[in-house]
Amino acid sequence: MKRRSVSITFSIFLAVGLLLLGISLVIWYNTAKYNKTAVKTTGTVVDLLAKSDRTFSPVVTYDDANGVKHRYISSFSSKPAGYKIGETVAMYYDPKNPDSAEIAGWQQYFGSLITGGLGFIFSVLGLGYFVVRKISHSRHEQLKQSGFLMHADIVSVDINRSVSVNNRHPFFIRCEGKDSLTGNISNFKSGFIWSDPTPLIGQDKKIDVYVDRNNPRKYYVDISGFEER
Incomplete structure (x- = not known):
């Protein structure tokens, strides 16, 4: 394997890392933008839906501004369950489409956090290789001189x-x-x-x-x- 091949590999790591960081920022921005235009209300956890991987998703009911009741099943699941039946939770819903809702909180940013975390790891690996190589080269040249x-x-x-x-x-x-x-x-x-x-x-x-x-x-x-x- 040529050293250039190793450099190409770490260049790909860096490129993938920066791409994932960019996607993470886009997801974060879109979530924050949605929260600014959405209507905030409260809902009640009425059930815990068991998934095939033995995790649980909360089922929440909430009323829109017209008093119409809606039902929401979270795409986020966990084990143990992150909520209890009867628990009150903050909700955001789209005023143009009240059936489109999300539970307010860090779960909204889960996709952004995962993508950003992976992007950070790939970026550190890629950039770290070139930084270490640059520092090593400088030290080696100094030793060859002195x-x-x-x-x-x-x-x-x-x-x-x-x-x-x-x-x-x-x-x-x-x-x-x-x-x-x-x-x-x-x-x-x-x-x-x-x-x-x-x-x-x-x-x-x-x-x-x-x-x-x-x-x-x-x-x-x-x-x-x-x-x-």
């Missing part, structure tokens, strides 16, 4: 099976290098590589590692030669 270069020996190529994108797991390189001044051997691990880098490893099995001069725990394993773009 860190000291170590020619490390490649120990192994492993797969991170805890991460998956499009049913593919990323590879990473384990390597070790010896400090020419202290003689200490340090172990390093590269970032993700989305294609098997094994065929591209040279005969000397060396790889460049840039290490922070003040903090050896900060380093960058240069995998630019192994990344397919």
Whole structure:
């Protein structure tokens, strides 16, 4: 898998997230607009309608401005039931069509909340990928400019099976290098590589590692030669 394919995947996540957020705002706006033009009244829960999934929807009766009684069955159901028989609830109904009604409250915005929540998750995943990549790139460039270069020996190529994108797991390189001044051997691990880098490893099995001069725990394993773009 090329890194560009991974970028496309997260771009789709971001696009879907923004679309869902837009739909959420439209649903929220339409609900708020309906409430401004609708007539507010009170109704009484007269029954609890059992659904096939063992949840319950309230059945409410209410009177319009002309005293005509109407019956409303909520599309929202829950378990346990969110209302009790005989309970009084606030209602909104369309003055042009009194049979069209809704129970006032957060349930009116349930669709908007669900859509917005999904949109937020997709947007965070999509945007987060590009933000993290940008920050990592800046840090790596800084290390390449100010860190000291170590020619490390490649120990192994492993797969991170805890991460998956499009049913593919990323590879990473384990390597070790010896400090020419202290003689200490340090172990390093590269970032993700989305294609098997094994065929591209040279005969000397060396790889460049840039290490922070003040903090050896900060380093960058240069995998630019192994990344397919």
